[in-house]
Amino acid sequence: MSQISLTFPDGNAREFPAGITPAEVAQAISTSLGKKAISASVDGAHWDLAWPIDTDAAIAIHTMQDDAPALELIRHDFAHVMARAVQEIWPDTKVTIGPVTEKGWFYDFDRAEPFTPEDLGAIEAKMKEIVAARDPVTTEVWDRDRAIAHYRDTNEPYKVELIDRIPEGAPIRMYWHGDWQDLCRGPHLQHTGQLPADAFKLMGVSGAYWFGDTSRPMLQRIQGVAFKNRNDLKAHLTFLEEAAKRDHRRLGREMDLFHMQEEAPGQVFWHPNGWTIYTTLQDYMRRKQRAGGYQEINTPQVVDRKLWEASGHWEKYQHHMFIVEVDESRDGETDDAAVKDKAQTRINALKPMNCPCHVQVFNQGLKSYRDLPLRLAEFGSCARFEPSGALHGIMRVRGFTQDDAHIFCTEDQIQEECARFIEFLAGVYRELGFPDFEIRFATRPEKRVGSDESWDHVEGALENAIKAVGRDYVLEPGDGAFYGPKLDFYLTDAIGRVWQCGTFQVDPNLPERLGASYVAPDGDKKRPFMLHRAALGSFERFIGILIEEHSGKLPFWLAPRQVVVASIVSEADDYIHEIVAALRAAGVRAEADLRNEKINYKVREHSVGKVPAILAIGHREVEERTVTLRRLGEKATSVLSLDEAVATLAREATPPDLL
RNA sequence: GCCGGUAUAGCUCAGCUGGUAGAGCAACUGAUUUGUAAUCAGUGGGUCGGGGGUUCAAGUCCCUCUGCCGGCACCA
Numbered sequence: 001m002s003q004i005s006l007t008f009p010d011g012n013a014r015e016f017p018a019g020i021t022p023a024e025v026a027q028a029i030s031t032s033l034g035k036k037a038i039s040a041s042v043d044g045a046h047w048d049l050a051w052p053i054d055t056d057a058a059i060a061i062h063t064m065q066d067d068a069p070a071l072e073l074i075r076h077d078f079a080h081v082m083a084r085a086v087q088e089i090w091p092d093t094k095v096t097i098g099p100v101t102e103k104g105w106f107y108d109f110d111r112a113e114p115f116t117p118e119d120l121g122a123i124e125a126k127m128k129e130i131v132a133a134r135d136p137v138t139t140e141v142w143d144r145d146r147a148i149a150h151y152r153d154t155n156e157p158y159k160v161e162l163i164d165r166i167p168e169g170a171p172i173r174m175y176w177h178g179d180w181q182d183l184c185r186g187p188h189l190q191h192t193g194q195l196p197a198d199a200f201k202l203m204g205v206s207g208a209y210w211f212g213d214t215s216r217p218m219l220q221r222i223q224g225v226a227f228k229n230r231n232d233l234k235a236h237l238t239f240l241e242e243a244a245k246r247d248h249r250r251l252g253r254e255m256d257l258f259h260m261q262e263e264a265p266g267q268v269f270w271h272p273n274g275w276t277i278y279t280t281l282q283d284y285m286r287r288k289q290r291a292g293g294y295q296e297i298n299t300p301q302v303v304d305r306k307l308w309e310a311s312g313h314w315e316k317y318q319h320h321m322f323i324v325e326v327d328e329s330r331d332g333e334t335d336d337a338a339v340k341d342k343a344q345t346r347i348n349a350l351k352p353m354n355c356p357c358h359v360q361v362f363n364q365g366l367k368s369y370r371d372l373p374l375r376l377a378e379f380g381s382c383a384r385f386e387p388s389g390a391l392h393g394i395m396r397v398r399g400f401t402q403d404d405a406h407i408f409c410t411e412d413q414i415q416e417e418c419a420r421f422i423e424f425l426a427g428v429y430r431e432l433g434f435p436d437f438e439i440r441f442a443t444r445p446e447k448r449v450g451s452d453e454s455w456d457h458v459e460g461a462l463e464n465a466i467k468a469v470g471r472d473y474v475l476e477p478g479d480g481a482f483y484g485p486k487l488d489f490y491l492t493d494a495i496g497r498v499w500q501c502g503t504f505q506v507d508p509n510l511p512e513r514l515g516a517s518y519v520a521p522d523g524d525k526k527r528p529f530m531l532h533r534a535a536l537g538s539f540e541r542f543i544g545i546l547i548e549e550h551s552g553k554l555p556f557w558l559a560p561r562q563v564v565v566a567s568i569v570s571e572a573d574d575y576i577h578e579i580v581a582a583l584r585a586a587g588v589r590a591e592a593d594l595r596n597e598k599i600n601y602k603v604r605e606h607s608v609g610k611v612p613a614i615l616a617i618g619h620r621e622v623e624e625r626t627v628t629l630r631r632l633g634e635k636a637t638s639v640l641s642l643d644e645a646v647a648t649l650a651r652e653a654t655p656p657d658l659l
Numbered sequence: 660g661c662c663g664g665u666a667u668a669g670c671u672c673a674g675c676u677g678g679u680a681g682a683g684c685a686a687c688u689g690a691u692u693u694g695u696a697a698u699c700a701g702u703g704g705g706u707c708g709g710g711g712g713u714u715c716a717a718g719u720c721c722c723u724c725u726g727c728c729g730g731c732a733c734c735a
Contacts, residue, residue, distance in 0.1 A: 106730095114663060206730030207662025214732055218662050221730070249727095253670080262708080262726045316735060387660050387733055388726090396734080481735060500734085569692050596692075604696035618694055630695060637695065 006059045016053075023049040023190075026061045036063040038194065039073055039187050046072065048187030050139050064194075070228060072100055077137070077177070077189050078127070078200055078226045079105035084180035085126035086222070089119075095182065096158040096210060096219055103236060104200070104225035108208050110158065115220055120202040123222070127200070134193030135178030139186060141171045147183065158210065159183050199233045200226035243495040248547040249393040255552055255610055257560070258394065266391045266398030268540060273560035276589070277546070278539055280558055282379060284655050285403050285428070285536065291657075292424050294377035294405050299357030301381060305347045311356040312513055314349075322350040322383045322398075354380035355507075355532055358406040359514040362528075367518040372528060373409035373417055379539075380404045393544060395499070400538040407531040408516065414458060414506060417531055418465035418487070425489060425502050425535040426469075431656040432546070433555060438490040438498075439471055442479035449483055449509060458506050459485050483509035489535075494549045501537035501545070552610040553632060556652040561611045563590040563649055565627070566602040568618030570594065575622045579615065579642060586650035607632060613649060 006025065007013040016025060022042070026049070027034030040047040041060045046069060053059070062069040079098035086093050086109060098107030109115075142150070144163060151159040162183060166172055175184045177192055189195070201224060208221040227233045244250070252258050257274030260267065270278060289296065302324060308314040313321070326346050351357060358376050367374070381401045390396050407417050422439070429437055441462060444455045462485055466473050473487070480486055489502030507530045511517075517525040536542040546554060556562060563583055565576045576592045583590035593602050599616055606614050615627040616637070627645045630637045640648065651659075 117664075204729060205663060208731045209661080212732065214661075218731075220662075223730080260727095265726065313735090320734090384734090389660065389662095389731080390733060391727090483735090566695090567692090568694055571692085596690095598691095598693050598698060599695055600693085601697055602695085607696055614695080616695060620694085628694080635695080 004053065005056045006053070007057070009058075009060045018054050019052040021050055021052055022047055022059065022061060025053075025059065029061070033061060033063075037061050038063055038189055039069050041069070046187055048139060049190060051187070064228065067228070071226075073187065073189050074195060074199075074228065075100040075105045075226050076184075076187075077192065077195055078224060079107050080175065080177050080180075080182055080184065080188070081127050081130050081192055081195065082123060082202070082222065082224060083107045083109075083182065084130060084177055085123050087180065089122060089126055094156055094158060097162065101223070103227075104203070104223065106208075106221050106223040108210070108219040108221045110217075110219050115205045115222060117205065120205070120222070124200075124202055128197045130177070131192050131195045131197040133178065134191050136176075136191045137188045138176045139188070140174050142174050144172055147172045147174065151183070196227070196229055198230045199228060200224055201233060201237070239495075246495065246548050246551040247393075248395070248544040251547050251552040251610075252394070254608070255560070257547070260394075264399075265388070266386060266396075268394050268397065268399070274543070276560040277543055277554065277558055280655070281536075281539060281543065282403075284431075284657060285379075287655075287657055288424070288428055289377045289403075289405070292375075292420075294375040296377050296379075297358070297361055298378055299351075299354060299361065299380070301350055301383075302348045303351055303357065305349060307356050307360075308349050310514055311359075311510060313352065313356070317352060318349075320384050320386070321352050322385055324348045324350065350383035351380070352382055352384045354378050354382065354402065354404045355406055355510055355530070356514060359510060359516050359530070362406075362408050362516050363514070367408070367528075369410065369518055369520050369526075371408075372518060373407050373413050374528075375405055375407045377403075377405035394540040395544040397538075397540050400540045402534050402538050403536045404532075404534050407533065408511070408518075408528040409531065410526075411457065411461075411529055414529060414531065415461035415465045415468075418462050418504060419468045421504055421531075421533050421535075422465065422469045422471060422487075426471075428535050429489075429491070433549065434491050436492070437502075438492075439466060439473040440476050440479075440488045440490060441466070441473040442476040442481075442486050442488065444480050444485065445478045445482060447482055448480075454508070455485070462487060462504075462506070481505060481507070483507050491545060493545050494551070499541065499545055501542060502535045503533065503537070505532040507532055553612065554610070556612050556649075557655050559610070559612050560589070561591065561606075561609065562588050562653055563613045563615060564593050564602070564606045564611050565590060565615040565617060566593040566599060566606070567595075568599045568616055570596070571619065572617040572622050575625075576617050579617070579627060579645075582642065582646050583649060586646050586653075588646070588649050588653045590649075603630065615645065 002018045003015045004018045005013050005015055022040035023034070023037060026037035037049055039049055039062045041062065042053055043057045064070045079100065083095050083098055087095065090111060092111065094110040096108040096110060098105060147163050148160055151163070163172060173184060173186055175182050175186060175188055203223045203225055206221050206223070207218040210216045210219055225233070225236060227236060252274065255273060256271050257277065258268050258270045260269060286296065305314055308321070326348065328344050328346055358378065361376060362374065379401050381399070383399050386396060386398050391398070409417055429435065443459055448455070484506035486503060486505035488500050490498050491501050492498050508527065511527050511530050516528055516530070518528050520526045546558065565579050567573055567576055573594050576594065580590045580592045593606070595602070603614055603616070610632060612632045614630045616630065617627060621627055625642050626639050627642060628637050628639050629645060
């Protein structure tokens with residue numbers, strides 16, 4: 001038998017007979033490692049202890065101490081244990097796939113009857129039995145025909161499909177957890193008793209399409225989470241509870257920011273507090289854009305279908321548009337049948353995006369190459385008929401306002417404009433408290449318009465721009481629009497969710513369709529490029545992210561209610577009016593709380609309401625012309641003179657770009 | 660859009676196998692003038708999401724529509 005050389009993490013190499021398994025390697029190193037081993041890395045691949053190694057390789061033996069492989073095995077084996085439990089309880093259930101997810105796993109099933117939330121308890125109980133049984137996990141490689149025949153016999157059509165998807169030459173592995181058998185690429189633990197029976201939880205049932213294919217019947221997905229021990233599970237469940245407390249939908253109600261209702265699904269009714277955040281943010285963006293060389297415009301909401309036909313949206317995007325039909329004969333308010341016969345209905349659509357309207361502005365008058373780059377910005381209110389299942393608070397809505405702009409420029413100006421925009425966006429994000437963001441670079445898709453030379457040039461411009469400003473990017477090959485590449489900018493919020501906010505798209509197509517042109521130096525008319533870009537994305541989503549990021553405790557300058565001046569005794573009322581007036585004159589959003597309540601009550605109420613500063617005023621403050629300041633979330637208080645307090649708070653109320 | 664769940668007072672929720680609705684907080688009224696996360700007492704408040712059906716009787720059972728929640732799909 002031939003020998004192979006295995007190199008360990010410490011750099012030492014040892015000879016072993018070919019076909020040795022990691023289990024045997026671990027045993028050869030020491031009996032205790034042989035007992036503790038759960039899997040291995042072989043040339044970087046996660047390797048089952050039972051798989052033979054046939055060639056020279058770098059090897060590392062993993063134990064439960066190694067978090068990443070341990071968690072992967074735990075979650076993966078739980079997926080199988082759950083599928084086995086389900087099939088033991090409901091033998092008519094067909095199994096499909098069950099991959100590991102970020103905190104656990106899911107497994108999709110095909111069963112006529114829906115799983116109920118109550119069923120989850122029964123499944124969990126059965127899973128614990130399987131763990132307690134300490135059933136061995138074993139594996140074999142089968143040939144394709146045998147595997148297919150097996151799954152035909154056992155009436156598991158999804159597994160047959162899966163085998164068809166396994167590329168020629170790749171091993172088809174069968175695993176057994178006790179007597180229960182599944183097709184799986186592995187690796188796995190050695191027996192079910194290695195699973196922590198007190199560190200998993202089934203989280204729910206939902207629908208899911210087989211490989212995302214909406215034309216197929218829906219499967220039922222059961223999701224679970226699993227950790228190495230009970231404490232980690234508890235920590236995760238606590239984290240979920242905390243996340244729920246900072247949910248913008250909950251805080252939106254508690255802080256009286258906005259509401260939504262049935263008659264306008266996916267659209268926001270902003271209350272005074274919420275609208276204060278919105279306008280403060282908008283004022284900020286307006287100043288930033290002006291400083292960044294943008295000119296602000298405003299364009300119509302309701303636009304005749306003719307424009308959408310010209311832009312291509314009518315053909316490609318109609319299902320997402322709110323269509324408005326207007327009978328123009330209504331003008332005369334007549335009942336005259338003859339007039340009604342002549343009635344003409346006109347079909348309009350609410351704009352789902354601003355770009356076609358911006359081209360109309362560009363097209364007015366004659367543009368020269370000297371006008372380029374021309375940067376037209378609009379806080380553009382858009383309406384999109386998003387599918388009902390996509391709606392989510394104010395993060396995914398049907399009516400929203402973008403901090404949109406379109407830059408009309410020449411091909412040679414794209415790189416410079418892209419770099420400028422990335423710096424602009426980075427500055428905005430930094431000032432808004434998001435110094436870190438991710439750029440995803442989406443390149444040419446299969447179906448596209450334009451020559452390869454043109455794509456080469458434009459993609460190169462974007463890549464150079466990213467490099468020029470010293471940023472990294474994640475490449476998303478083939479994800480660009482059919483007319484040009486794009487950059488998307490992603491923020492991660494305080495609970496780890498990733499949101500797309502900013503975008504930068506290169507578009508030679510729409511200027512072409514809508515006949516935009518400029519006069520070039522040689523006197524010829526040429527097509528400009530159009531760059532679609534947004535930094536915040538939409539005010540609605542961005543405010544939702546801000547709320548969740550800060551658990552409602554917004555930075556002082558953005559807080560809708562900045563200071564409450566609360567009386568301890570009613571003799572302080574006159575002085576409090578004076579304080580409030582002084583703060584307001586200095587640009588601070590201040591209000592008085594003169595109610596006949598104890599200071600404890602007021603402090604609690606305004607703390608719950610996330611007011612960043614409370615000034616408590618009693619006899620002492622009146623006499624000394626001071627204020628006692630208490631910051632949100634802090635127990636300590638500090639005494640300041642009135643002038644000091646106004647100066648300090650006024651400074652804090654100043655937006656970051658004006659400091 | 661699809662699968663599942665869900666809808667009771669302003670909010671959070673209770674209401675068992677059908678017998679015409681309750682609590683806490685909030686609101687309102689009164690008393691209390693109070694020193695940093697809930698002062699006390701009293702009062703009012705709900706066609707139980709909409710529509711239809713079964714039944715002597717429906718918040719409760721059935722159908723349907725709508726919204727919301729969790730996923731899937733979508734987010735050129």
